[in-house]
Amino acid sequence: MMNSDKVLDAKGLACPMPIVKTKKAMNELESGQVLEIHATDKGAKADLTAWAKSGGHDLVNHAEEGDVLKFWIKKG
Amino acid sequence: MPVTPMTTKEVAKKVINKESFFILDVRNEDAFQDWKVEGENVQYLNIPYFDLLDGVEEILPQLPQDKEVLVICAKEGSSIMVAEMLSEEGLTVSYLQGGMKAWSEHLEPVKVGDLKDGGELYQFVRIGKGCLSYMVVSNGEAALIDATRMTDVYMDFAKEISATITHVFDTHLHADHISGGRQIAEAVNATYWLPPKDAAEVVFQYEPLEEGNDVMIGNTTIQIQPLYSPGHTIGSTSFIIDDTYLLSGDILFIDSIGRPDLAGLAEDWVGDLRETLYKRYKALSDELIVLPAHFMIMEELNEDGSVSEKLGTLSEKNHGLNIEDEAVFREMVTGNLPPQPNAYQEIRETNMGKITPDDEKQREMEIGPNRCAVR
Structure with missing residues (x-):
């Protein structure tokens, strides 16, 4: 498990909402802080990876626990 | 707006x-x-x-x-x-x-032609993924070949034209898409045929599809002749329907040929592929209309959206049928293989009945192009 500064619950949400909410939550963090995201949308993995890259953030870790996909993104 | x-x-x-x-x-x-x-x-x-x-x-x-x-x-x-x-x-x-x-799931039915006794042959074009399946109709009976998992489309279509599906075939154990054959056969109480050499590991009952086992559809002379044509898989079987159509499965496409590596070792099967394409197919009539199980690029579509070409034309124009040197052929089909289809191992296991993923998972497994060819 990783430490995070904020946890976003995006479970049950369909695309594009996980990214919309992630972006909003990220705006409230300082550079270097880590956002933890929980999602169930299968497309979230590829999209969050690509989004983090294009936004200059760092996807530091991800994990699958049952149906839940977890992501840790460090703000760039 | x-x-x-x-x-x-x-x-x-x-x-x-x-x-x-x-x-x-x-x-x-x-x-x-x-x-x-x-x-x-x-x-x-x-x-x-x-x-x-x-x-x-x-x-x-x-x-x-x-x-x-x-x-x-x-x-x-x-x-x-x-x-x-x-x-x-x-x-x-x-x-x-x-x-x-x-x-990925859309199927477009296109009539390919009339059969000699008044029956019809339809091609179902899965335009987003490049998969082609077929329905042979004669005198109220229908046979399905290489059906996709969108089983309702075929069953509804048969109902619309007042035909009963009596036989369901797969030309080989597919690696790029999940077959709907077994499910349809069970639903309408039809016979499900598979080439036994591809079915060594399947966990359900099937009829062995072997050369010589002609099947009648309707009470007329539409014959579906299995023609053993290994190379894409060890069991790959082609059909000649009504002496006019050659259903070539994943062996021969319009602008490419089948890849030999999705179920085993390319090195082992390339010889079979060569034999099928250069000996068995070359012995058939040039007038046969080839109906493959896939297309790769939109240019392979005819004006009406169907995918077909005379065997004689393919003999001249398909690069994969025109490599005289066997060593060069080997190099082309084993040395330059494209990426494998998405989740192809899981798809094969599903088609063997070993695993039963839910609908959502099946959709996800089939995402992307078919990638069954080498060019």
Whole structure:
């Protein structure tokens, strides 16, 4: 498990909402802080990876626990 | 202005008619590069939806004013969001209903021809994934070949033309898509046939599809002659229907040939592939109309959206049938293989009945192009 500064619950949400909410939550963090995201949308993995890259953030870790996909993104 | 959904059927029609339109694909770049809605007169712009969350003003200059814009994403949610934003800027836009997921599942039935006794042969074009399946109809009976998992489409179609499905075949154990054959056979109490050499590990009952076991459809002379033609898989079997059509499975395509590596070792099967294409097929009539189980590029479609070509024409024009030197042939089919289809091992296990993924998982396993050919 990783430490995070904020946890976003995006479970049950369909695309594009996980990214919309992630972006909003990220705006409230300082550079270097880590956002933890929980999602169930299968497309979230590829999209969050690509989004983090294009936004200059760092996807530091991800994990699958049952149906839940977890992501840790460090703000760039 | 309201945004309007466009169905997969409408998009398929545009593509088949080679209409000119503009696609704004809002999936991420990897997904777009891997697989998209193909069309000969389609222009594309790929901007991931997450780059448009703050507004679409920046991309407006890149969109045409005089052409219809169709927004596409994986499932449809993001394309609706982007389409609405564009609409607020005054553009007339639509989105692909159900997204690429629905596109992958769309089947377009096309009549390929009449049979000598008054029966008909239909080709079901899975335009988004490039899979082709067939229905042979004669005197109220129907046979299905290489059916996809969209089983309702075939059963509804048979009902519409008042035919009973009595035989269901798979030319080989598929690695790129999940077969609907067994499920349909069970639902309508038809016989399900598989080549035994491909079925060594299957966990269900089937009839062995072997050379010499001709099957009658209707009470007339439509024969489905299994023709052992290994090479893509060890069991791959072709059919000659009504002395006119050669259903070549994944052995011979219009502009390419089958790859020998998806179920075993390319090195082991390339010899069989060579034998089938250069000896067994060459011994057949040039007049036979080849109906393959796949197409790879839109250029392989005929005017009416069907995929077919005379064997004699393919003998002249298909590069894979014109490599005299066996060593060069070996190098081409084993040395230069494209990436494998998505989840192909799991798809094979599903087709063997070893695993039973739920519908959502099956959809996901089939995402992307078929990739069964070498060119």
